[in-house]
Amino acid sequence: MSLNTRAIAALGAVVVVGAATVGTSVAIASGQTEHSSHRATLTVGNSSIVADPLCFNGGSPITEDLQQECQQKATQALAEGTLPTRDVVVSDRVGVGVSPNVADTGWWAFTNGGSQGQGGRFSLFSYAKGPTFSGSQPASQVLNASGKTLVTVVEGDKNSDNPVAVWYFQLNTQDS
Secondary structure (H helix, E strand, O other): OOHHHHHHHHHHHHHHHHHHHHHHHHHHHHOOOOOOOOOOOOOOOOEEEEEEOOEEOOOOOOOOHHHHHHHHHHHHHHOOOOEEEEEOOOOEEEEEOHHHHHHHHHHEEEEOOOHHHHOOOOOEEEOOOOEOOOEEHHHHHHHOOOOOEEEEEEEEOOOOOOEEEEEEEEEOOOOO
């Protein structure tokens, strides 16, 4: 038995319509109606969370005034518990990823954890252009003693004083 070209075309149309329906359904179900080109992802163990920047000036450098507002927004969000959050145990590994266009601009990431010899700050990813993932670090090295660790991701050119975008995540240390 052979298929004729009409049957093949009809089958192809069903596959294309089905794929489009599934793709649209996934986007609607996740609340994503359009693509965001400025995203950061925090990975803890086998789970991750994706966020838009807390501070963003449409792709232009964030001015000094906007940086002050950004820090106030971050402080308030941290106090209210509204930052994107992940639970972590010390045996987990932690990493950060960014969208390709963020990587093209350049980015770095750090936590307010780490040893006092590091100034109470741990670098998850030193400044670089191109790579989209920091690699994963042992959580035991990136966490601070308070049980709540702030992860900061910054997009910007290292030769500029003003970042382009800033993301904040919170890690909540759990008992193993």
